[in-house]
Amino acid sequence: AQSVTQPDIHITVSEGASLELRCNYSYGATPYLFWYVQSPGQGLQLLLKYFSGDTLVQGIKGFEAEFKRSQSSFNLRKPSVHWSDAAEYFCAVVIVTMDSSYKLIFGSGTRLLVRP
Amino acid sequence: NAGVTQTPKFRILKIGQSMTLQCAQDMNHNYMYWYRQDPGMGLKLIYYSVGAGITDKGEVPNGYNVSRSTTEDFPLRLELAAPSQTSVYFCASSWTGNTEAFFGQGTRLTVV
Numbered sequence: 001a002q003s004v005t006q007p008d009i010h011i012t013v014s015e016g017a018s019l020e021l022r023c024n025y026s027y028g029a030t031p032y033l034f035w036y037v038q039s040p041g042q043g044l045q046l047l048l049k050y051f052s053g054d055t056l057v058q059g060i061k062g063f064e065a066e067f068k069r070s071q072s073s074f075n076l077r078k079p080s081v082h083w084s085d086a087a088e089y090f091c092a093v094v095i096v097t098m099d100s101s102y103k104l105i106f107g108s109g110t111r112l113l114v115r116p
Numbered sequence: 117n118a119g120v121t122q123t124p125k126f127r128i129l130k131i132g133q134s135m136t137l138q139c140a141q142d143m144n145h146n147y148m149y150w151y152r153q154d155p156g157m158g159l160k161l162i163y164y165s166v167g168a169g170i171t172d173k174g175e176v177p178n179g180y181n182v183s184r185s186t187t188e189d190f191p192l193r194l195e196l197a198a199p200s201q202t203s204v205y206f207c208a209s210s211w212t213g214n215t216e217a218f219f220g221q222g223t224r225l226t227v228v
Contacts, residue, residue, distance in 0.1 A: 006158075009156065032214045034216075034217075042221065042222075043120075043206060043219035043220055043221050043222060044159075044206070044208075044217075044219045045219075046216045046217070049216065051214070090158060090159065094213065094214045097172075101166045101172065101213060102147065102166075102212070102213025102214050103161065103164060103174065103213075104149060104161065104164075104208075104210070104213070104217055105161060105175070106151070106158045106159040106160075106161075107158050108156060108157055108158035109156075109158045109159075
């Protein structure tokens, strides 16, 4: 079955340190992949997306993600974390259904804590 | 622009009651979605719609119903509320389904 897995429930990093959040997907075709961020009590905001082409994509707030087909991964990275990056991060995949519609499926999320 | 608007923001229901969560978008998006978010579980897709008059089940549709009579509105109906439906509900919309989804602010529902 198609799915998205985020293996880390919580990650804690120090401010200024680098960050990598893991995402693995299970889907036969080339996926549409997304990373969203949710600040406390808020809805979700798109950070970046991958459809095709360059496997390294840049997003907002200094985030980037790399699509690796061989590893079925789409990990999110940031070279230097700021305290304001503390939030919950969701990886998502668009699945094409049998009737050619699109279904947006999310992973379970990773909560990022930032130490001063 | 209002984007995606959900009402109400909070609601407490008694077991067995019913209610409708409202969702409206003003971006003329074709796709609309309903998700529920439970701690540690991420967002689970309840129902989605690819356009007016067309809806389909997501991952966790049991206990819910939807309709899409207009492009703008996508209400979610809870019949016979149960404690297991205590959750935060998010509505979202997107232009073509494989483009950015825009989310509402959520509805926090408690069933007691």
